[in-house]
Amino acid sequence: MNQPALSVRDLVVHYGRRRRTPPAIDHVSFDIAPGETLGLVGESGSGKSTIGKAVLGLQPPTSGSVLLDGVDITRASSRQRRVSAIDLRVVFQDPYSSLNPARTIGQTLVEPLRVLRVPKPEQWQRARAALEAVGLPGDAIDRYPSQFSGGQRQRVAIARALVCDPKVIVLDEPVSALDLSTQAQVLNLLADLRDQRQLALLFIAHDLGVVRFLSQRVVVLYRGRAMEVGDVEAVTQRPRHPYSVALTAAAPVPHPAEQEARRAAREALGIGVAGTAVAAAAGCPFASRCPLAVDVCRRSRPPLVPAGDSQAACHRVGEVPALLATR
Amino acid sequence: MSVSTEPIQLPSPAEPSTRRRLPRGLRRPGTIVAGAWLVLVVLASATARWWTPFPAEHQDLGQVLGGPTARHLLGTDELGRDIFSRLVAGGWISIGPALLAVAVAFGVGVPMALLAAEHGRRAEWSCSRVAELLLALPTTVILLAFVGSVGVHVWAIMAVLGLLLSAPVYRILLALAQSLRTRLYVDAAKVNGVGSLQVNLRHVLPGLATTIAVQAAQLFALGILIEAGLAFMGYGPAVPTPSWGGLIGDAQQHIYDDPWMMVPTGVVLALTVIAANQIADSLAGERERTAPVRKPARRSGRFVPTAVRPSAVVTSDALLEVRDLHVGVDDGPELVSGVSVRIRPGTVLGLVGESGCGKTMTARSLLGLLPDGVAVTEGSIHFGGRDLVGLTERELQAVRGREIAMISQEPMVALDPMFSVGYQLTRPIRRFRGVGRREARRTALDLLAQVGIVDPQRVLRSHPHELSGGMAQRVCIALALTGSPKLLIADEPTTALDVTVQAEILSLLRSLVRTSGLSVVLVSHDLGVVADLCDDIAVMYAGQVVESGTVTAVLDDAAHPYTGALLSANPHIPQGEEVPDRLPSIRGTVPAPEHWPDGCRFAQRCALATARCHEPIEAAPAHRDGTVRCIHPLSTATTVAPSEPGAAR
Numbered sequence: 001m002n003q004p005a006l007s008v009r010d011l012v013v014h015y016g017r018r019r020r021t022p023p024a025i026d027h028v029s030f031d032i033a034p035g036e037t038l039g040l041v042g043e044s045g046s047g048k049s050t051i052g053k054a055v056l057g058l059q060p061p062t063s064g065s066v067l068l069d070g071v072d073i074t075r076a077s078s079r080q081r082r083v084s085a086i087d088l089r090v091v092f093q094d095p096y097s098s099l100n101p102a103r104t105i106g107q108t109l110v111e112p113l114r115v116l117r118v119p120k121p122e123q124w125q126r127a128r129a130a131l132e133a134v135g136l137p138g139d140a141i142d143r144y145p146s147q148f149s150g151g152q153r154q155r156v157a158i159a160r161a162l163v164c165d166p167k168v169i170v171l172d173e174p175v176s177a178l179d180l181s182t183q184a185q186v187l188n189l190l191a192d193l194r195d196q197r198q199l200a201l202l203f204i205a206h207d208l209g210v211v212r213f214l215s216q217r218v219v220v221l222y223r224g225r226a227m228e229v230g231d232v233e234a235v236t237q238r239p240r241h242p243y244s245v246a247l248t249a250a251a252p253v254p255h256p257a258e259q260e261a262r263r264a265a266r267e268a269l270g271i272g273v274a275g276t277a278v279a280a281a282a283g284c285p286f287a288s289r290c291p292l293a294v295d296v297c298r299r300s301r302p303p304l305v306p307a308g309d310s311q312a313a314c315h316r317v318g319e320v321p322a323l324l325a326t327r
Numbered sequence: 328m329s330v331s332t333e334p335i336q337l338p339s340p341a342e343p344s345t346r347r348r349l350p351r352g353l354r355r356p357g358t359i360v361a362g363a364w365l366v367l368v369v370l371a372s373a374t375a376r377w378w379t380p381f382p383a384e385h386q387d388l389g390q391v392l393g394g395p396t397a398r399h400l401l402g403t404d405e406l407g408r409d410i411f412s413r414l415v416a417g418g419w420i421s422i423g424p425a426l427l428a429v430a431v432a433f434g435v436g437v438p439m440a441l442l443a444a445e446h447g448r449r450a451e452w453s454c455s456r457v458a459e460l461l462l463a464l465p466t467t468v469i470l471l472a473f474v475g476s477v478g479v480h481v482w483a484i485m486a487v488l489g490l491l492l493s494a495p496v497y498r499i500l501l502a503l504a505q506s507l508r509t510r511l512y513v514d515a516a517k518v519n520g521v522g523s524l525q526v527n528l529r530h531v532l533p534g535l536a537t538t539i540a541v542q543a544a545q546l547f548a549l550g551i552l553i554e555a556g557l558a559f560m561g562y563g564p565a566v567p568t569p570s571w572g573g574l575i576g577d578a579q580q581h582i583y584d585d586p587w588m589m590v591p592t593g594v595v596l597a598l599t600v601i602a603a604n605q606i607a608d609s610l611a612g613e614r615e616r617t618a619p620v621r622k623p624a625r626r627s628g629r630f631v632p633t634a635v636r637p638s639a640v641v642t643s644d645a646l647l648e649v650r651d652l653h654v655g656v657d658d659g660p661e662l663v664s665g666v667s668v669r670i671r672p673g674t675v676l677g678l679v680g681e682s683g684c685g686k687t688m689t690a691r692s693l694l695g696l697l698p699d700g701v702a703v704t705e706g707s708i709h710f711g712g713r714d715l716v717g718l719t720e721r722e723l724q725a726v727r728g729r730e731i732a733m734i735s736q737e738p739m740v741a742l743d744p745m746f747s748v749g750y751q752l753t754r755p756i757r758r759f760r761g762v763g764r765r766e767a768r769r770t771a772l773d774l775l776a777q778v779g780i781v782d783p784q785r786v787l788r789s790h791p792h793e794l795s796g797g798m799a800q801r802v803c804i805a806l807a808l809t810g811s812p813k814l815l816i817a818d819e820p821t822t823a824l825d826v827t828v829q830a831e832i833l834s835l836l837r838s839l840v841r842t843s844g845l846s847v848v849l850v851s852h853d854l855g856v857v858a859d860l861c862d863d864i865a866v867m868y869a870g871q872v873v874e875s876g877t878v879t880a881v882l883d884d885a886a887h888p889y890t891g892a893l894l895s896a897n898p899h900i901p902q903g904e905e906v907p908d909r910l911p912s913i914r915g916t917v918p919a920p921e922h923w924p925d926g927c928r929f930a931q932r933c934a935l936a937t938a939r940c941h942e943p944i945e946a947a948p949a950h951r952d953g954t955v956r957c958i959h960p961l962s963t964a965t966t967v968a969p970s971e972p973g974a975a976r
Contacts (some may be wrong), residue, residue: 043825043826043827043828044796044825056514056517056518057517057518058514058517058518078517078520078522078523079522081520082520085518085520086520088518089518089519090514090515090518092511092514092515093511094511097510097511097512098510098511098512098514098515099512100510100512100529100530100533102533102534103529108512111516111519111521111529112519112520112521115519115520115521115522116520149916151916152916157515160515160519164519179681179682179852179916179917180681180852180854180893180896180897181681181892181893181896181912181913181916182681182916183896183898184896184898184910184911184912184913185912185913185914187898187910188909188910188912191908191909192909206825206826207826207898208826209897209898209899209900210898212898212900212906213898213900213906213907213910233906237903246827247826247827249830250826250827250829250830251826251855251899252829252830252833252853252855252856252858252859252899253855253858253899253901254854254855254857254858254882254894254897254899255858255882255883255901256858256878256879256882256883257879257883258901259855259858259859263830263834263859266830267834271827273779273781273797273831
């Protein structure tokens with residue numbers, strides 16, 4: 001465990017060529033050890049998918065670095081990535097758009113192996129093995145994606161990631177398009193594969209419940225900045241950033257009495273309505289919605305500091321337990 | 328080393344790779360004839376020298392300008408040459424250059440479109456400027472100028488034409504290529520290290536194929552006409568060589584003394600152009616047919632007429648009562664079978680289940696808004712003293728908006744991007760309430776304030792794209808309230824929203840129910856959302872209500888194994904509880920409507936199922952005034968999940 005499987009350092013990403021707009025990702029850093037899952041949570045526009053894209057080389061970062069097993073792949077060209085990023089694969093959210101409808105499952109699965117110049121008989125053997133590893137029968141290999149349900153397609157997408165035997169998989173909302181029962185199947189499969197193969201998973205999701213099930217550690221993002229980083233139990237059960245408090249309080253639970261209590265507690269928090277104010281360039285991006293915000297929050301940007309069992313970027317971090325106590 | 332929780336059933340290989348066969352559009356008789364014609368013309372022309380009765384240049388000055396005879400099937404021209412032989416021989420010199428033009432047009436246009444789509448804004452800018460330049464050039468003038476400076480070289484002229492045509496080809500393919508490049512499988516291929524050329528060849532180009540084929544067939548027809556036109560003007564192949572345009576040119580000079588000469592060439596040329604267009608048409612039709620075309624539902628037959636029912640049979644206190652509702656596809660399977668639910672005034676009913684369980688179909692039938700080809704086949708929907716089943720479209724229109732309104736999952740899609748929020752709100756207010764413009768505006772401001780918008784003035788002036796998702800859903804709710812409805816149907820109203828915004832919208836709906844006495848039917852797959860907002864709940868599985876009752880009774884004390892399984896598969900572990908190592912999951916997936924069994928529809932996925940479960944099961948009373956459709960209901964004491972956690976691991 002001395003070297004992280006994936007390491008992201010001070011990542012900054014801007015969209016567009018002009019640097020006038022605030023960055024989509026603003027100095028985010030994290031490490032993932034082999035066999036570990038790091039959850040990346042946030043609302044839409046928080047930049048969680050952008051981090052995934054930057055790691056995968058689909059979006060060039062402005063500054064910062066991405067290290068895979070200690071090797072810098074931040075600016076590797078697609079040709080260099082064939083060698084340096086063999087151990088990095090992806091599973092996307094939408095199982096309908098992530099498989100080419102005109103190619104059989106087998107053709108989809110052997111594509112990465114062809115790039116690696118694996119001998120042909122071995123390609124198909126490995127494709128079959130990958131299908132079995134995700135619980136699909138080997139004869140699925142000659143079929144087209146249209147013959148599969150959403151959950152089965154997502155298994156195929158996972159098989160495509162596994163076929164190269166990678167060390168790191170980026171999971172970009174892999175279960176949010178699935179029904180509840182299928183979602184549980186796929187989450188269990190991911191947990192099994194991680195434990196068997198010591199995979200490092202970067203798990204991007206908007207659902208804290210799902211993140212809590214699969215992840216050991218979590219980064220809470222808001223407008224491209226890490227608000228809180230820490231152990232998943234600490235962040236979800238004893239959040240130390242007002243935004244994490246808002247996120248955990250907003251997730252509904254399927255037990256009416258408990259949900260009623262949670263709702264009352266959430267409404268008592270006094271979190272501002274989303275999307276009403278534009279965040280100031282300086283200061284904390286959450287200040288306009290934060291019930292604890294004071295002048296300093298609007299003026300200067302809070303650094304990540306140790307707080308409780310995690311790290312939080314909040315000037316008023318000392319006040320947060322009191323905020324929680326009111327609920 | 329399988330980690331599957333159970334062997335996954337694949338659909339039977341009913342349609343093994345139909346892709347390799349001809350597209351359906353090309354299998355229609357008209358298209359087959361058209362294709363056969365083109366092949367025949369090309370083959371006949373290529374082999375002409377071996378079988379035509381005369382060499383193309385053979386002159387017989389004794390038979391000048393003759394009509395069809397046994398010797399000269401289609402007659403002779405002014406030099407006594409056999410028109411049939413010349414027509415066949417001229418086929419290739421007419422079709423070949425047209426094919427060259429098409430090849431050049433796509434040879435230039437396709438790579439340009441792929442490059443521009445791949446390399447972003449700068450490459451697109453350059454390619455588009457080049458295309459605009461080509462589009463701005465007058466085609467005829469350029470072709471004639473080329474002839475003037477280089478001379479009559481048919482193949483070269485048509486290559487220039489192809490170059491000019493590459494601009495419209497680029498224009499059409501660019502947008503398509505750009506949208507194909509946003510597909511996730513393109514990103515997946517890039518992550519897998521697939522090179523740029525291979526990504527284009529394997530993942531982008533196949534998606535363009537149909538459009539290319541359609542365009543090619545059209546351009547080919549255009550090319551033949553232009554080539555014939557040039558030959559007609561004398562810029563065709565050198566004089567003795569036959570070409571269709573040349574033949575027409577010759578015939579034109581004898582239009583008065585031998586009008587017949589025009590007929591054979593004209594007919595062949597027209598047939599060839601029609602054939603090319605026919606193929607283009609059928610390819611285009613193939614592309615546009617996205618869904619199987621069903622015969623549209625007969626307006627009056629949207630509801631199967633039943634005997635006139637006395638409208639006052641409803642004696643309960645329910646605002647809306649659905650009894651034994653069946654919804655089915657015309658000549659197809661049933662999508663909803665025997666659903667009965669009731670909504671009390673001022674309460675919220677949750678319809679929950681996974682996709683494909685019929686909850687949206689049930690909700691939509693309340694408004695008579697079923698898709699074409701789907702209709703209510705049985706049952707009744709009592710609302711406001713009448714049965715909505717059997718109302719005409721006009722009568723339903725009076726109900727929609729005024730008495731029952733609807734909000735949907737995608738607020739951005741529900742709002743028209745072309746019009747301001749103010750315009751979209753005041754129009755229905757004026758229609759529903761019969762008030763003037765100023766009054767309508769005041770009402771709109773009130774409604775926006777009612778749905779919790781802090782600066783209604785600004786929102787009223789803005790357009791949908793200026794609103795965030797949560798704000799847009801608030802506007803949609805305000806829009807639904809314009810007709811002061813008694814019942815609001817909310818189809819997954821928060822699924823597309825962030826969790827904090829979802830909480831805000833749920834709070835808004837709750838306060839509306841509390842303050843205005845509105846009733847809501849909430850369609851959702853999220854049991855947490857249902858627990859938050861609903862008073863009553865109906866759990867649907869495969870077109871049936873499997874369990875219903877008050878939300879507390881059903882969620883805290885689930886009786887049906889499916890409800891229990893959904894609850895335990897939920898990854899939202901209550902505060903303070905330990906996260907399980909694996910989630911208890913339900914094996915398999917919801918079967919398709921045509922595979923719904925006669926007995927309990929959940930039996931094949933249920934761990935508690937016995938032989939008796941495969942016989943029809945009636946809904947039994949449960950939860951005081953609710954129901955459960957199960958003969959092995961979960962007892963309160965056991966919280967057994969129907970399939971043991973992570974079975975077979």
